[in-house]
Amino acid sequence: MNGLLASLVCIYALLLTGTSRAQAPEPLSIVVFGPPSLGAFLPPVIKAQKLDEKNGVAIKFEERTPDAYTAQFNSGEFQLGGSASLLTVGLADTRGVKVTYLFNLFDFWGAVVTSRADVRTLRDLEGKDMAAAKGTTNYVMFDWFARQLGADPAKFSVINTATPGLIGYALADRAAAVQLWEPAYTTLLSKKSDMRTIDLAIADSWKKFTGSRNIPYLGVAAHIDWVEKNQKLVPKLYATYKEAADWVTAHPEEAAKLIAAKGTPDDQKAIAELIRANDRLGMNVQWASDVRKEINSVYAAGKSISFLPAEPAASTIYQMPGK
Template identity: 25%
Template sequence: MKFARGALLSRLITSLATLATAWVPAVTHAAPPAEVKLDYAYYSPESLVIKRQGWLEKELAPDHTQVKWVLSLGSNRALEYLNSGAIDIGSTAGLAALLGRANGNPIRAVYIYSRAEWTALVVAKDSPLKTLADLKGKKIAATKGTDPYLFTLRALHTVGLTRDDVELVNLQHPDGRTALANGQVDAWAGLDPHMAAAQIDDGARLLYRNVAFNTYGFLNAREDFIKEHPETLAHVLKVYEQARVWIAAHPDETAKIISEESKLSLPVAKLQLSRNDFSHPQPGAEQIDALKAAAPILTQEQLVKPGTDLNQVIDALIDVKFAQPVIASANSK
């Protein structure tokens, strides 16, 4: 009788275990999105090449994912689009991305599309201004929330000036160039390719250059997109890596694409391209160190909430893991 009860109990336990196993939900990946939304920008040559060549559409065709391209005229626009969900992936300067993340924009930097000297302080060819100190009391056009704006603040600090010592005129990058050419401002925080155009077409000169104050070109993705569609993100990065390698091998064709997309001359596009370094696409310690060196300006100019731990924000912003396998795979071919 005891044996029968034991056998019955054993069979019951086995049946319950089988039933429980049957109810364990299978681990599944989210279906590919119906659409991926990303920006293209004149300051991001890869984005222009990818858009022109149709590589991303081809890469995502097997998943039946459509591609929507949105033009970003500056980091501020790209960050606005990311924050609102108008795009899933967007290109910005590194310090601008940090400012966005510190103020609640849910993004991570997943790829470095270039290391560029894309901004400087520009004056008209006949300007009497010779040094940074000469900018005291002057009007400077700068797009708030972008690398050129933050570059300007850092530059002013090197000579003991703050934004209170100048009049910052918030204009989008192309409008800043126009304002400078028309004499409506004394200086302009330029951004390529418009800065290159001002030099070549208007005879403008660079009053202050500092490549160390130009932060890297970050490709940022919304955190919800990263979580829900990591495979699609990997496809996007694969195509960005393809474009990076192609640009190095085809500089003349790249300049032609930049020229045609931005509607600026070929010499302007070539000058812009010459100021880009595409050799370090992997986010990591280099960008972390650069941002930590630049971060104090955000606190000093009260651009973030008091008490914000910017080092912690930087560590949360830089995501090294997505680019690594993509770059390794490309280099192994």
């Protein structure tokens, strides 16, 4: 009888161990830009709210500069990228790197700011220096919009810096202008409200080019071979980010404290206002396949300025099986 009882106890223990293992979240490593950046916007919320674990994954976010991000994602050192702009995904594909844009997180918005009285339009920057993170596709998209306004970006003297350095250049007035985007733009204006923003006519130019105002821009991408091996994890990853975006929208003040944890109360207030408005932030979590037409328009813009040497494959736009 004692032997039978001992056996039952062992079987029960094994069952508990198996259940525990089955329920353990799947570890994932995702490379992202360091803050301030859109790729670093939702990760602190995901971790603080444990939304990854809730959806059965345990994400480790690894921060990199734009150039390092591109190199390490394209090489396959990281199979998942959370600062994936469409144009970098498209370019990687044309170079033989088989990757796919899983879902969109943010639509495009960018700006050029200046403190110089002699800089009123983009054409005024020709022959002058401008600080920018040239390795990003926000800059590539800016290049396209600048050309629509008759400016020649080849005549800008670009001081290339990583995204965290852009605010410093603007605050110190170390260049005639600075090209940047959210959340750095809002953080900058909270510190130096008299900065002047040059009108890029983004909505009008895009509407003229595509007939639409939607510009899918940055999201989560993966190597296709990883996706083929981990199909069940993709919807869990999407749910994690979607719930984070919904929580941010519903709790802007709390979210701002997580996103700008090292910022001042004024910085956090500005981020909360940015979230409420969402016009410049452009948070828009959607499956890539649901914005296929708009993605192809972004590819067309990239080809028109010779950033993309060829049309990216249809496989770069992820299609959820059965969707």
